Amino acid sequence: MELSPALRTSGLSRRGFLRATAAVGAAGLVGGCTATAAPPGATTVTIWSWLTGMDKYVAAFNAGHKDVFVDLRVIAAGLSGGYAQQTNAIRAHNAPDILHVEYQGLPQILLTGGLRDLTNDLADLESQYSPAAWRGVRPDGRTWAVPMDLAPMVFYYRKDLFDQHGIALPRTWDEFRTAAAAVKQVDPQARICTFPLNDGSFFAGMSWQAGDPWWTAQGDTWAVDIAGEGTKRTAQFWQSMITENLVAGIVHGSQDWIAGMHEGKLWGLLGASWSVGTLGKSIPKDTGRWAMATMPTWDGKPANGVQGGTAFGVSAESKVPEAATTFLRWLSTNPEVPKIGSTFTTPFPAHLPNRAVARQAYKGGYFLGDPVYDVLDEAAKRVPDWTWGPNALRLFSTISDSFGPVRGGGTTLPDALTKIQQQAVADMRAKGLSVREGKAA
Amino acid sequence: MSVLAPERTPVHEETISEPNVRTRKKDFAGLVLAVPFLVLLVTTVLVPVLYALYLSLFTERLHGLGFSGPEHVFAWLGNYVSVITDKAFHTGLGNVALFALVHIPSMLVGSLILALLLDSAVVRLRQVWSLAVFVPYAVPVVIGGLIWAYLYSPTIGPIKNLLGIDPLSPSAVLPSIANIATWQWVGYNMIIFYTALQAVPKEIIEAARADGAGGFRTAWSIKIPVIRPTIFVAVVFTVIGSLQLFTEPMVLKGFTGTVTSTWTPSMYVYEAAFVAGDNGRAAAASVLLAVICALLSAVVMRFSTRRSR
Numbered sequence: 001m002e003l004s005p006a007l008r009t010s011g012l013s014r015r016g017f018l019r020a021t022a023a024v025g026a027a028g029l030v031g032g033c034t035a036t037a038a039p040p041g042a043t044t045v046t047i048w049s050w051l052t053g054m055d056k057y058v059a060a061f062n063a064g065h066k067d068v069f070v071d072l073r074v075i076a077a078g079l080s081g082g083y084a085q086q087t088n089a090i091r092a093h094n095a096p097d098i099l100h101v102e103y104q105g106l107p108q109i110l111l112t113g114g115l116r117d118l119t120n121d122l123a124d125l126e127s128q129y130s131p132a133a134w135r136g137v138r139p140d141g142r143t144w145a146v147p148m149d150l151a152p153m154v155f156y157y158r159k160d161l162f163d164q165h166g167i168a169l170p171r172t173w174d175e176f177r178t179a180a181a182a183v184k185q186v187d188p189q190a191r192i193c194t195f196p197l198n199d200g201s202f203f204a205g206m207s208w209q210a211g212d213p214w215w216t217a218q219g220d221t222w223a224v225d226i227a228g229e230g231t232k233r234t235a236q237f238w239q240s241m242i243t244e245n246l247v248a249g250i251v252h253g254s255q256d257w258i259a260g261m262h263e264g265k266l267w268g269l270l271g272a273s274w275s276v277g278t279l280g281k282s283i284p285k286d287t288g289r290w291a292m293a294t295m296p297t298w299d300g301k302p303a304n305g306v307q308g309g310t311a312f313g314v315s316a317e318s319k320v321p322e323a324a325t326t327f328l329r330w331l332s333t334n335p336e337v338p339k340i341g342s343t344f345t346t347p348f349p350a351h352l353p354n355r356a357v358a359r360q361a362y363k364g365g366y367f368l369g370d371p372v373y374d375v376l377d378e379a380a381k382r383v384p385d386w387t388w389g390p391n392a393l394r395l396f397s398t399i400s401d402s403f404g405p406v407r408g409g410g411t412t413l414p415d416a417l418t419k420i421q422q423q424a425v426a427d428m429r430a431k432g433l434s435v436r437e438g439k440a441a
Numbered sequence: 442m443s444v445l446a447p448e449r450t451p452v453h454e455e456t457i458s459e460p461n462v463r464t465r466k467k468d469f470a471g472l473v474l475a476v477p478f479l480v481l482l483v484t485t486v487l488v489p490v491l492y493a494l495y496l497s498l499f500t501e502r503l504h505g506l507g508f509s510g511p512e513h514v515f516a517w518l519g520n521y522v523s524v525i526t527d528k529a530f531h532t533g534l535g536n537v538a539l540f541a542l543v544h545i546p547s548m549l550v551g552s553l554i555l556a557l558l559l560d561s562a563v564v565r566l567r568q569v570w571s572l573a574v575f576v577p578y579a580v581p582v583v584i585g586g587l588i589w590a591y592l593y594s595p596t597i598g599p600i601k602n603l604l605g606i607d608p609l610s611p612s613a614v615l616p617s618i619a620n621i622a623t624w625q626w627v628g629y630n631m632i633i634f635y636t637a638l639q640a641v642p643k644e645i646i647e648a649a650r651a652d653g654a655g656g657f658r659t660a661w662s663i664k665i666p667v668i669r670p671t672i673f674v675a676v677v678f679t680v681i682g683s684l685q686l687f688t689e690p691m692v693l694k695g696f697t698g699t700v701t702s703t704w705t706p707s708m709y710v711y712e713a714a715f716v717a718g719d720n721g722r723a724a725a726a727s728v729l730l731a732v733i734c735a736l737l738s739a740v741v742m743r744f745s746t747r748r749s750r
Contacts, residue, residue, distance in 0.1 A: 084715040108718070111503060116561020140506055198698035220505035254696060256594045265596070390507050394717045401529075401701035408611040408699070427717075430523075432502040 009280075038069035043323040045070050047098035048086060050077040051148070051310055056340050061330055066266045068323045078102060079393060083109070090114030090315070097318040098328065101145055103136035103309045104201060106392040107215075110144060111431075115313040121325050124217030125351075128333065132383035133350030137311050139387050140217045145311035146328040147350035149273075152379035153205050153305045156275060157268040159291035161366045167292055172238055176296045180246040183267050193268040194248040194257060195238055195402040200396025201307055202252065205272065206238070207231040208305035208386050209295060216440035222389060222433060223440040224229065227421040236412035242406065242413075258282045270295070272307040273348040273376050280346075280366055291369030294379045304382035309350070348376055390433065395424055410425050455569075497521065497724035520725035529703040530726065534733075536615065537705050539681035541618040541735030549675060552627045556634035557660050571635065575625040575628035582625065586692030590620045594696060609697040618700075621689045626682075630675050639663055677738045684734050687711070706730045 038044050046060070047070060058072045073096065075082045083105055089095040090112045101109050109115060119142045126134060133147035155170075162169065162179075165186050170176040182194040196202055207214070210230025216223040225231075241247045248266060249259045260266040262425045264281045269275060279290060295304050312331070314324045331337055332350070335357045341347035342361035349355045359373040389395070402416040402423075421437075493708050501511035524530050555574055559567055577585060587661050593608040600608050608617040630663045641664055660724040665672075687707040694700040702716065706726065714723035 079716060079717065084718070087718050107508075111507045111511065120524070196698075198694070216580055221508060244564070249698075251696060254594070255591060256596045256696075259597050357462055361607075378710075390503075391717075396508060397702040399711060399714050401703065404698040404701055405611060406698075410611065431507070432504055433507050434505050 007256035007404075012377065020267055023039060026301075031346040039066050042067055043320050045098060045320055045324045045327055046073065047071070047100075047312075047324075048073050048075045048082075048089075048096045049098075049100040049312070050082050051100065053344055054271070056344075057331060060336060060340055061327060065330075067258065068326050069287040070327050075100070078105065078395075083294075083393065087112055087114075093317060095315040095317060097315055097324040098319055099313045099315060101311050101313050103133075103147075103306075103311060104204070104388045104392045104396075106137065106145055106311065106313070107139050107388050108393050109313065110139070111390050114316050116316045116318065117142050117144065118146070118314060118325065120371050121321075122146065122329075123334065125329075126161075128351055128353060130350050130355075130380050132306060132380060132386075133309065133311075135385065136309060136388075145313040146325075146332045148310040148312060148332055149348050150274040150350045150380055150383075151306055151308040151348065152376060152383055153209070153270060153272050153295055153307050154275070154375060155293050156193075156271050156279065156290055158264070158289055160289045161264065163268055167379060170296045172300060177241065178344060179323075180241065181244075184246060187264070190248065190265050190267060193246040193266060193270055194252065194260070195242065195270075197249065197398040197406055198251055202270075202400035203399055203403070204392075204396070205305035205307035206270070207234045207262060207304045208384070209297060210234050211303060211384050212439065213386045214359050214395075215387050215392075217387055218220050219436055219438070221436050222335075222428060223436050223438065224421070224425050224428065225296055225391065225437075226424055226437050227394070227417045228439055229348045230247055232414055235417050239406075239413040253278070253282075253424055262286060273379070274308060276367075276372060276376075279336055287366050288368060290291055290367055292367060292372060292375045293370065294382065301309060301413040302382040303381045303384050306383055306386070311350075329361055346372070348373075389424075389428075391427055392422060394427065396419070398423055449733075480685050489714055492674065493724045493727055494686075496720050497728050498515050498717075498721075502719040504687045516721060519722045521729065524722060524726045524729060527709075530706065530709055531700075533703055533709045537684050539615055540619055540622075540686060540705075541680060543616055544622050544683055545676065545679050547619070548623045548626050548679065549672070551623065552630035552675075553665070553672070555627065555631045559631070559635050559665065560664070561640040561656055571632065574616050574631055577627075578629040580625070582688040584690060585625055586621060586689050589617075589624075589689075590696045592692055593617055593693070597688075608691065609699060614693065614697065614699045618686075618689050618693060621685070622683075626679070630679075633671060633675055634668060636666040641667045660716045670745065673741065676745075677741045680741060681734050683729065684737065694724055706733075 019186055026320055043064075045068060047054075048070065052073070054072055060068045061068075061070055075085050082100060084228055086095065086099050086109065090099075090109075095114055099109065099115070101115075123142050129147055130150050132152075133150045136150075137145040137147050157169065161167075165182070167186075168175070170179045176192070183190055183192045204214070207220050207230065211231055212225060212230030214224065214226045214227035214228075216225075216229070238247070242249075248260065250260060250266075250270075251381050252269075253432045257266070261269070261279075262285070265437050269279075271278070276292075279286070294302070312328050314328070318324055333354060333356060338349050338354045338358035339361055342363075346362060347358045349358055355373075355377070362373060366373065398420055399416075402420050403413065404410070405411050406413055406416065425435055425437055461520060479693045498516060498518075500514055500516040500520060502514045503511055559571055580588075592600050595601045595609065598608075606613055608614070612676050645663055645667070649663050654662065685707050690700045690704045691708060691711075694702070694704070702712045707730070709722050710726045710730065713719045713726060
C-alpha cells in the first residue's frame with residue numbers, strides 16, 4: 001500500500017501510471033480521494049493528512065496547477081493512528097513528502113528526525129501569521145512546519161438562559177465560580193459546564209492561559225515545568241469547583257454531553273475555535289441560544305489558551321521538497337482555501353489575510369451576541385508564549401490516567417500534577433533527552 | 442504438523458512396492474495441502490514473533506532537545522526490565538486477574554447451566570433460545586461495547602437509575618467490563634457445551650435414570666464429568682482471552698476517565714507503541730504477555746489432565 005518512490009518524480013511511464021492508479025485506488029478506499037492522474041511532466045507530491053476537507057483543497061490545487069500534482073492519502077486522525085503511521089513510515093524511510101502535524105504533536109514527530117528544516121523556505125511569511133501559530137511551528141527557533149489554522153479557546157454559553165435568569169457573563173474565574181453557583185441554584189440538575197478529566201489537551205489549554213509554559217527549549221536543554229505556579233493555580237481552582245460540585249464530569253463530545261448541551265443541563269462550554277463547527281453539527285436545533293466570549297481571566301489581564309491546531313511538515317527524505325513547499329504555501333496562504341473551507345466548516349486560518357477571507361465568507365445566524373470572528377480574533381491576540389514538549393502527546397494520556405481517580409476522591413488535581421511532572425521528567429530522561437526541572441531561567 | 446511425517450518414507454524404501462509409491466504420493470499431497478497453512482503460519486505468526494523478539498532488544502536514544510533524531514542502541518534486556526518494573530504494567534496485570542476472577546466463573550457457570558437446560562427435556566423452543574443467547578457473540582465487540590457504554594452512561598443510560606450506582610465509577614467499572622464480556626461469550630460457550638452434551642452416550646444417562654437419579658443428579662454426576670475435557674478447553678481459551686482483554690475497556694475509555702490508557706497489559710502495549718512511540722518497550726511487553734499466556738495455559742492443561750485421570 002505504500003506509494004512507490006517512482007510516483008514522486010515526474011514523467012509518466014506505463015508502470016508509473018499503473019502505480020498511480022493503484023495508489024489512487026488505495027487512497028480512495030481509505031478515505032475518498034478525488035485525484036485523477038497527474039498531468040504529463042508534473043512533479044508528484046504525496047501527502048498524508050486527516051484534515052476534514054483536505055480532498056477538496058487538493059482537488060482545487062490540482063485543477064489550477066500543471067507543474068505540481070498532489071496525491072492525497074487520508075489517514076486516521078492523530079492519536080487514533082495517524083501519528084503512529086507517520087512515525088513508522090519515517091522509521092521505514094518511506095514517509096510521504098508532506099506529513100500532517102499538530103502544533104502539540106510537532107516536537108514529538110521531530111524526535112524521529114524525519115522533518116525538513118524550513119527556516120529559509122518560509123522566512124518571508126513570518127509577518128503574515130498569527131504570532132501564536134508562528135511560534136507553534138518554531139519550538140527551538142527553527143521553522144519545522146507550515147501553520148494551517150489556530151485554535152484559541154473560547155467560552156460558549158447559553159446567552160438566552162444567562163439573560164433570562166440575570167446571570168452576568170463571567171469575565172474572571174472568580175466570577176465564573178459565582179456564575180456556576182447561580183446556574184446550579186436555578187436548576188439543581190444543571191451545571192455551568194463540564195470539566196472533562198480524561199482530556200489532557202483540554203487541561204493543557206486551560207493551563208496555557210495561566211502563563212507558565214510546561215516546556216521551554218533552552219539551548220540544548222528542555223526546561224519542564226508542568227507543576228508550575230500557573231498550572232497549580234488552575235488545578236486548585238478546578239479542584240475546588242469539583243469538590244463543591246459546581247461542574248459536571250461528562251466527556252466532551254459524548255452522547256451524554258450532546259444531550260446535556262441540548263437539554264439545558266449544560267449552560268456553557270470551555271471550547272476552542274473549532275467548537276463553532278462542533279456545536280452547529282451536534283446541536284443544530286440550538287440556533288439563537290448560544291453566544292461566545294473570550295475565556296474568563298485570572299486577574300483581569302487578557303490571556304487565552306489554545307487547544308489544537310494543524311500544521312504541515314515536509315519529510316526530510318522528500319526528493320521534491322520545493323514542490324511540497326509550493327503546495328504548502330498555497331494551502332496556507334491562498335485565499336481560495338478558506339473560501340472552500342467555509343462551505344463545510346468554520347475555518348480559523350493562522351494566516352492573517354486568509355482569516356479576513358474566512359470572516360467574509362462566514363454566513364452566521366447560529367450565535368447570539370458578539371460576531372464569531374471578532375471573539376476568535378480577540379482570543380487569538382491574547383495567547384501567551386507556549387512551547388509544546390517532545391512528550392506532549394504521551395503526557396495527555398498520563399494526565400488523563402492521573403486525573404481519573406479525582407472524581408472518586410482518590411486524589412486531587414494539584415497532587416496529581418506533582419506526580420505528572422515527576423513522570424514526565426523521568427520519561428524524558430529515560431529517552432536520553434537533556435532535562436532541567438522547573439521554570440525556564 | 443503431524444501431517445508431514447517425512448521420516449516414515451525411508452523405512453519402506455528398501456522394497457519398491459505399490460503401497461510404498463502410494464505412501465510417497467500421499468506424503469507429497471500432504472505437503473502440498475499443508476503449504477497454505479505453513480505460508481500463513483510463517484508469514485503471519487513466526488516472522489512477526491521473531492521480529493518482535495528482535496525489536497524488544499533495541500531502544501532509541503536521543504540527545505539534547507532530541508531534534509537531531511534517534512540513535513538505535515542494543516539494549517540487552519533493558520526493555521524487559523523497564524516493563525517488569527513498571528507499576529502501570531503491574532496494575533494492568535492486576536486488573537485482568539480481577540477481571541478473570543469475575544468473568545470466568547460467571548461466564549462458564551452461566552453457559553454450563555444454559556447448556557444443561559437446553560439439553561434437558563424441559564425446554565421448549567430450543568432453537569429460538571439458543572439463537573437468542575448466541576446472538577451477542579455475532580455482534581462485533583466494538584459495537585457491543587458502544588451499546589453497553591451508552592447503557593452505562595450516567596445521564597442517558599438507564600442502568601444508573603435501575604441499580605442506584607454509576608456503572609462507570611472507579612469501583613464499578615471492572616464488573617461493568619466483565620459484564621460486557623460475559624454477555625458476549627456466554628452464548629458461544631453454551632453452544633460448545635451443548636454440542637459436547639449431545640455426545641454423552643444415551644446408555645449412561647438411561648442407566649443413571651434406571652438407578653433413580655433425577656435431572657439434577659444426572660447433570661451433576663454424569664453429564665458434567667463426561668464433558669469435563671471440553672470445559673477445560675473453554676477455561677484455557679477464556680483465561681487467554683481475559684489476559685488479552687483490550688476492546689471493551691478501550692471503548693469505555695472514551696466514556697470515562699476511570700479506565701486508564703494502560704488498564705490492561707494489551708492496552709499497555711498499545712500505549713507504548715502508538716502513543717509513546719516506544720516500539721522496543723511495546724515489543725518487550727507483548728513478548729512477556731505471550732509468555733504469561735503460555736505458562737497459564739500450560740498450568741490449566743496440566744491441571745485438567747491430572748483431574749481427568
